[in-house]
Amino acid sequence: MTNGQSFAQPPVAFVEPLAEPSEEVEQKNKRVAKQLIIASLKERGVGRSHQDFAALWSQIYRSLKFSLRDKIGRRVFAPKELKAESDKHANFYCSSTV
Secondary structure, eight states: OOTTOOOOOOOOOOOOOOOOOOHHHHHHHHHHHHHHHHHHHHHTTOOTTSTTHHHHHHHHHHHHHHHTTTTTTTSOOOHHHHHHHHHHHHHHHOOTTO
């Protein structure tokens, strides 16, 4: 760069390699995600007796699994992480008028 200015190089982030997929880890994450999706829907006024519950729950579950497809079997997610993910998907599929 001119005038004695230079751009500092950003530090290289170390990314820990993902573990090998584990059926046990995947099942644990899915089990927790299922319950958190139910809670997310309930927070939006969509309880189990709501006419759209089954369709919304199914769509959000499939969407969440797809978004985490490369990671869901490789590490145990904290419930807080899965809750944030389920809320993100519930916000997408549930209008505020449901």
